[in-house]
Amino acid sequence: MIQRILRGMAGLFILLSLVLAYYVSPMWLWFTAFVGLNLLQSAFTNWCPMMTILEKLGVKH
Secondary structure (H helix, E strand, O other): OHHHHHHHHHHHHHHHHHHHHHHOOHHHHHHHHHHHHHHHHHHHHOOOHHHHHHHHOOOOO
8 A cells, every 4th residue: 555655646746846847847846856856766776755654644555
């Protein structure tokens, strides 16, 4: 369950930041880069900060 929520949030954050970059400011692309780098980092370390947050909020594996 937590994996599905995590992937959904990553996709939502990327799409939201792209919309904000188009309509508000291209600086929002830095947020897109942050999400992408976080996904890449988690592929190597098997740890994602959002997973820790979701676990503390009570989301079960």
